[in-house]
Amino acid sequence: MPRRVAIxxxxxxxxxxxxxxxxxxxxxxxxxxxxxxxxxNMSRVPMxxxxxxxxxxxxxxxHFEGGKEAYIDRFAQFSIVAAREAVRDSGITLTPELxxxxxxxxxxxxxGQAAIEAGFEDLYVQGRGRVHPLTIPKTMANAxxxxxxxxxxxxxxxxxxxxxxxxxxxxxxxxxxxVRDGAADMAITGGSEALFTIGMLKAWEAMRVIAPDTCRPFxxxxxxxxxxxxxxxxxxxxxxxxxxxxxxxxxxxxxxxxTADAHHLTQPAVHGPAxxxxxxxxxxxxxxxxxxxxNAHGTGTPGxxxxxxxxxxxxxxxxxxxxxxxxxxxxxxxxxxxxxxxEAVATILALHYGILPPTANYTERDPECDLDxxxxxxxxxxxxxxxxxxxxxxxxxxxxxxxxx
Amino acid sequence: MGDEVAxxxxxxxxxxxxxxxxxxxxxxxxxxxxxxxxxxFTLLFELENAFQISIPDDDVRSIKTVNDIVEGIKKLLxxxxxxxxxxxxxxxxxxxAPVN
Numbered sequence: 001m002p003r004r005v006a007i008x009x010x011x012x013x014x015x016x017x018x019x020x021x022x023x024x025x026x027x028x029x030x031x032x033x034x035x036x037x038x039x040x041n042m043s044r045v046p047m048x049x050x051x052x053x054x055x056x057x058x059x060x061x062x063h064f065e066g067g068k069e070a071y072i073d074r075f076a077q078f079s080i081v082a083a084r085e086a087v088r089d090s091g092i093t094l095t096p097e098l099x100x101x102x103x104x105x106x107x108x109x110x111x112g113q114a115a116i117e118a119g120f121e122d123l124y125v126q127g128r129g130r131v132h133p134l135t136i137p138k139t140m141a142n143a144x145x146x147x148x149x150x151x152x153x154x155x156x157x158x159x160x161x162x163x164x165x166x167x168x169x170x171x172x173x174x175x176x177x178x179v180r181d182g183a184a185d186m187a188i189t190g191g192s193e194a195l196f197t198i199g200m201l202k203a204w205e206a207m208r209v210i211a212p213d214t215c216r217p218f219x220x221x222x223x224x225x226x227x228x229x230x231x232x233x234x235x236x237x238x239x240x241x242x243x244x245x246x247x248x249x250x251x252x253x254x255x256x257x258x259t260a261d262a263h264h265l266t267q268p269a270v271h272g273p274a275x276x277x278x279x280x281x282x283x284x285x286x287x288x289x290x291x292x293x294x295n296a297h298g299t300g301t302p303g304x305x306x307x308x309x310x311x312x313x314x315x316x317x318x319x320x321x322x323x324x325x326x327x328x329x330x331x332x333x334x335x336x337x338x339x340x341x342x343e344a345v346a347t348i349l350a351l352h353y354g355i356l357p358p359t360a361n362y363t364e365r366d367p368e369c370d371l372d373x374x375x376x377x378x379x380x381x382x383x384x385x386x387x388x389x390x391x392x393x394x395x396x397x398x399x400x401x402x403x404x405x
Numbered sequence: 406m407g408d409e410v411a412x413x414x415x416x417x418x419x420x421x422x423x424x425x426x427x428x429x430x431x432x433x434x435x436x437x438x439x440x441x442x443x444x445x446f447t448l449l450f451e452l453e454n455a456f457q458i459s460i461p462d463d464d465v466r467s468i469k470t471v472n473d474i475v476e477g478i479k480k481l482l483x484x485x486x487x488x489x490x491x492x493x494x495x496x497x498x499x500x501x502a503p504v505n
Contacts, residue, residue, distance in 0.1 A: 065423070066439065067444070067447075130450065132447075
């Protein structure tokens with residue numbers, strides 16, 4: 001008999017705030033964190049990309065002692081900061097048994113590529129003969145999961161999933177199944193990303209998918225995505241164990257669906273995302289009418305938004321018009337492998353507080369995007385269940401379902 | 406102290422571990438100071454840049470105290486003094502992520 005799984009702790013460091021309370025405040029007030037990029041020396045090379053959603057005001061020395069911050073890439077630092085907050089928030093006691101078999105499943109698309117880029121600068125630009133000695137362990141994509149394990153002393157299954165922009169949703173789904181199926185009695189799951197470097201910005205610039213101004217998902221005048229960064233983690237426990245210890249339960253994670261488009265490297269498709277949503281609903285045992293909110297993938301590119309709209313219509317039929325659909329990427333940017341985790345936090349808190357975060361920067365209706373996108377203003381609504389969509393380059397789709405408790 | 410190499414080693418160690426330099430002396434045992442192998446790699450990397458030397462892997466294994474590092478560097482400097490035309494390292498490589 002599969003177990004029900006409760007979300008008992010949340011932690012986040014995002015462009016919207018350095019912790020859960022501040023991030024939720026910005027989300028629920030619809031305050032976008034998109035602005036001129038300041039963490040990169042933008043004058044070094046000609047750069048079309050000017051705006052992003054950066055984590056501002058973060059001081060690693062408040063979180064790491066003895067010079068350890070120099071050994072941990074920013075993306076992995078975010079995962080530790082978020083995991084610590086999530087565990088603290090859950091109030092869980094890490095018993096020897098939980099430490100022994102607790103799971104950690106993280107998502108990251110690019111891992112510590114900033115660290116190796118710094119090494120390339122030393123070698124190719126500065127002409128030095130050596131790179132920082134910890135370039136390898138800083139760069140590895142599993143650094144986030146490994147550091148959480150060492151930091152919190154949790155020694156069960158721990159790994160990282162890298163499926164571009166779906167990474168975190170794949171991670172959360174896998175962690176959910178580990179707890180549901182009894183392979184772990186606790187899991188910390190989510191994702192993190194830190195991608196603001198010249199090399200990364202130029203690579204995205206070359207893809208021609210970045211908006212020159214801001215991210216306007218589903219709006220007719222949308223011009224593309226805006227990059228973001230951050231980390232978000234949640235604590236999953238069997239529902240019965242959570243109730244037995246009197247834990248605060250934000251929501252239930254109840255379904256996960258994943259599919260591949262088998263179609264195109266970058267062009268979105270309708271059938272893959274639609275099948276992933278159906279799979280998540282089926283896994284959760286949810287009826288279409290129970291879904292009242294979808295946190296859309298909603299990148300704000302001309303390509304994604306109408307295709308995602310069609311996929312939602314295909315799955316939900318007439319009920320699609322009764323669902324609030326928002327893309328919070330308009331607020332926190334697209335944090336690639338952390339996007340699913342940040343958006344899961346938004347979705348879970350939307351269920352918990354009965355406030356649906358809006359799609360910001362929305363100005364004009366697009367006939368091809370004809371759903372209710374909760375434009376610009378958060379909406380008070382007690383919905384029963386919600387989906388969080390993530391669709392990746394390479395045609396990999398992952399959808400997570402949550403239910404209010 | 407009057408020993409430039411020792412002063413530089415202690416200052417670098419203090420900077421890497423973020424501890425006050427006056428808590429470090431030549432007899433300080435690295436392990437007792439909580440300095441692990443990653444700290445040693447980082448310290449040697451900074452010292453290689455500071456002194457413009459290359460520290461062989463074999464020399465690293467026998468390091469136990471601050472003085473072991475100081476003596477090792479002095480030997481390397483005596484064997485191959487820094488080239489006078491080598492540019493001084495202006496930015497600490499890697500650690501400062503100069504790309505950004």
